[in-house]
Amino acid sequence: MPVLSYIQAITKALQEEMERDEKVFVLGEDVGVRGGVFRATDGLYEQFGETRVIDTPLAESAIAGVGIGAAMYGMRPVAEMQFADFILPAVNQIISEAAKIRYRSNNDWTAPITIRAPYGGGVHGALYHSQSIEAIFANQPGLKIVMPSSPYDAKGLLKAAIRDEDPVLFLEHKRAYRSIKEEVPDTDYTLPIGKAEVKRDGADITVITYGLCVQFALQAAEKLEKEDIDVHILDLRTVYPLDQEAIKEAASKTGKVLLITEDNKEGSIIGEVAAIISEHCLFDLDAPIKRLAGPDVPAMPYAPPLEKEFMINPDKIEAAMRELAEF
Amino acid sequence: MSLSKHQQLGLSDQNILEMYRTMLLARRIDERMWLLNRSGKIPFVVSCQGQEAQQVGASYALDRTKDYAAPYYRDVGVVLSLGMTARELMLQAYAKAEDPNSGGRQMPGHYGQKKNRMLTGSSPVTTQVPHAVGVGLAAKMEKKDIVSFVTLGEGSSNQGDFHEGANFAAVHKLPVIFMVENNQYAISVPLNKQVACEKISDRAIGYGMPGVTVDGNDPLAVYEAVKQAVDRARTGEGPTLIEAVSYRLTPHSSDDDDRSYREREEVEQAKQKDGLLTFKSYVQDQEIATNSELEQMEQEIREIIDEATAYAENAPYAKPESIYDFVYGNEGSTR
Numbered sequence: 001m002p003v004l005s006y007i008q009a010i011t012k013a014l015q016e017e018m019e020r021d022e023k024v025f026v027l028g029e030d031v032g033v034r035g036g037v038f039r040a041t042d043g044l045y046e047q048f049g050e051t052r053v054i055d056t057p058l059a060e061s062a063i064a065g066v067g068i069g070a071a072m073y074g075m076r077p078v079a080e081m082q083f084a085d086f087i088l089p090a091v092n093q094i095i096s097e098a099a100k101i102r103y104r105s106n107n108d109w110t111a112p113i114t115i116r117a118p119y120g121g122g123v124h125g126a127l128y129h130s131q132s133i134e135a136i137f138a139n140q141p142g143l144k145i146v147m148p149s150s151p152y153d154a155k156g157l158l159k160a161a162i163r164d165e166d167p168v169l170f171l172e173h174k175r176a177y178r179s180i181k182e183e184v185p186d187t188d189y190t191l192p193i194g195k196a197e198v199k200r201d202g203a204d205i206t207v208i209t210y211g212l213c214v215q216f217a218l219q220a221a222e223k224l225e226k227e228d229i230d231v232h233i234l235d236l237r238t239v240y241p242l243d244q245e246a247i248k249e250a251a252s253k254t255g256k257v258l259l260i261t262e263d264n265k266e267g268s269i270i271g272e273v274a275a276i277i278s279e280h281c282l283f284d285l286d287a288p289i290k291r292l293a294g295p296d297v298p299a300m301p302y303a304p305p306l307e308k309e310f311m312i313n314p315d316k317i318e319a320a321m322r323e324l325a326e327f
Numbered sequence: 328m329s330l331s332k333h334q335q336l337g338l339s340d341q342n343i344l345e346m347y348r349t350m351l352l353a354r355r356i357d358e359r360m361w362l363l364n365r366s367g368k369i370p371f372v373v374s375c376q377g378q379e380a381q382q383v384g385a386s387y388a389l390d391r392t393k394d395y396a397a398p399y400y401r402d403v404g405v406v407l408s409l410g411m412t413a414r415e416l417m418l419q420a421y422a423k424a425e426d427p428n429s430g431g432r433q434m435p436g437h438y439g440q441k442k443n444r445m446l447t448g449s450s451p452v453t454t455q456v457p458h459a460v461g462v463g464l465a466a467k468m469e470k471k472d473i474v475s476f477v478t479l480g481e482g483s484s485n486q487g488d489f490h491e492g493a494n495f496a497a498v499h500k501l502p503v504i505f506m507v508e509n510n511q512y513a514i515s516v517p518l519n520k521q522v523a524c525e526k527i528s529d530r531a532i533g534y535g536m537p538g539v540t541v542d543g544n545d546p547l548a549v550y551e552a553v554k555q556a557v558d559r560a561r562t563g564e565g566p567t568l569i570e571a572v573s574y575r576l577t578p579h580s581s582d583d584d585d586r587s588y589r590e591r592e593e594v595e596q597a598k599q600k601d602g603l604l605t606f607k608s609y610v611q612d613q614e615i616a617t618n619s620e621l622e623q624m625e626q627e628i629r630e631i632i633d634e635a636t637a638y639a640e641n642a643p644y645a646k647p648e649s650i651y652d653f654v655y656g657n658e659g660s661t662r
Contacts, residue, residue: 069461106430165656
């Protein structure tokens with residue numbers, strides 16, 4: 001089985017879907033001849049040509065909006081936002097349009113578009129190339145938000161997103177692009193959107209997180225294993241709408257819950273996860289729900305010590321896990 | 328014997344009569360909706376009055392069996408031309424379950440009907456422009472002979488989505504027609520406080536596409552301009568920006584009072600140029616219909632609207648529990 005990096009898994013998913021269905025096409029800034037600034041669409045222009053791998057004008061609302069129009073017509077567009085930070089001009093198209101088209105037309109029209117965007121920090125990207133933007137979109141019924149944590153998941157979930165009948169915001173951690181590698185089957189497989197997955201089975205404490213933080217949590221759990229702290233890790237995979245059953249099950253399993261996000265703490269995805277747990281699992285808890293998140297500052301600064309202070313890393317997670325285990 | 332204007336455009340007397348009838352139907356439906364609103368039957372009206380000529384003239388230049396449209400909220404004339412019925416419009420006005428636009432979920436004027444290839448629209452203005460461009464892109468990719476027609480107001484031509492969509496369509500030479508229905512007002516703000524250019528169509532040069540301004544009160548002038556744009560689109564020459572100039576004869580909506588921002592004399596003057604009246608004169612002058620035939624048309628339209636109103640008034644609302652339907656396609660798989 002070939003070993004692929006996270007970004008190679010993304011490229012593979014796009015390539016396979018474009019081969020499978022000629023309605024699938026890619027549009028965005030620099031996605032064509034250049035193959036994307038991160039190389040996510042590398043080789044697609046050569047294989048599928050400029051009509052299916054479209055270099056668009058530099059205008060994010062049009063990238064989303066033109067994609068939505070094509071999706072309404074019956075195509076399967078995959079729109080790329082160059083950085084998640086630059087999705088904001090397209091918010092009206094995503095929230096007012098894509099998320100509501102099925103609902104407002106009483107199921108007459110649909111907008112099955114996938115919008116990919118690289119998010120997250122730790123890459124010297126400073127304020128505007130490091131942000132986590134999922135919370136902005138995470139109270140918009142009609143929209144789905146998928147944030148894979150590994151190459152295997154990235155391929156299966158992206159293929160599922162492209163085939164989904166509804167709009168999917170697909171957020172890829174840019175630091176995972178080349179740092180995370182694993183075996184990824186050549187076969188045509190999809191993974192279910194809306195379902196979380198247990199990434200590590202444990203009995204002492206439960207970690208619920210998503211994206212790159214899953215990898216950091218797995219590394220921290222390895223270390224704590226030597227101290228006989230047995231960590232259960234649930235990867236949300238889809239952060240909106242949340243897999244409530246999996247969250248309740250994971251929280252109740254150990255009674256001690258650590259929630260992790262790289263996003264700013266207040267108003268983040270994990271706040272909603274905490275609410276679900278406190279609503280449904282209060283009598284199964286043995287400790288207060290603990291949250292580990294980015295600080296509530298506007299965004300991630302450029303200077304390395306400041307960036308490090310903002311970022312989640314395995315050491316911070318390990319400390320939080322130990323503290324919770326000892327409660 | 329010299330040909331009349333419509334004959335020069337390749338339109339028959341029958342075409343002209345149909346166009347006039349559609350304009351009249353749009354106006355009478357709109358007038359009825361105001362009566363229903365003022366008598367407390369329906370909560371809201373947003374009008375087409377004064378813009379029927381351009382809406383119908385433009386629509387008749389499309390191939391109404393295959394072209395797509397993204398209408399904006401005043402386009403009663405467009406949606407009637409493209410196949411929506413008076414009954415369906417009344418079901419929308421009454422927000423009843425059978426409303427094909429949204430099943431009573433959206434306010435009136437938010438059109439959409441897939442069987443007639445009318446994209447669903449929203450309230451934030453101009454978001455429909457990139458959608459129409461996306462349809463044009465898809466048509467080009469699929470090598471389908473389809474034109475994508477989108478309308479908007481002159482105020483909306485300031486929105487980013489207008490610029491982004493127009494630029495995209497021009498760069499990719501897409502079969503899209505942008506028609507700005509310049510009715511002189513964006514709610515209370517007049518044209519000279521919306522744009523500094525002389526004509527909205529002047530904006531076309533910035534995108535690298537042709538821009539034309541036509542008399543929006545003359546359905547034949549609009550038909551001609553849109554027909555030329557359709558021909559360009561079908562032969563791969565790309566998009567066109569058309570500005571149809573008319574006047575909004577009513578307040579912005581049933582919740583607006585235009586007496587606070589425009590003089591009555593101005594409105595009265597505009598009424599003299601009302602496209603519905605001038606086109607009626609054309610029909611009479613060309614002897615396309617007699618006065619008694621036109622009176623009969625009025626009577627038939629009244630009956631159609633009476634029937635549509637009664638039907639809509641008696642039709643059921645959507646059931647409260649239906650509020651949960653159609654959030655996602657694969658219901659249940661995510662919750």
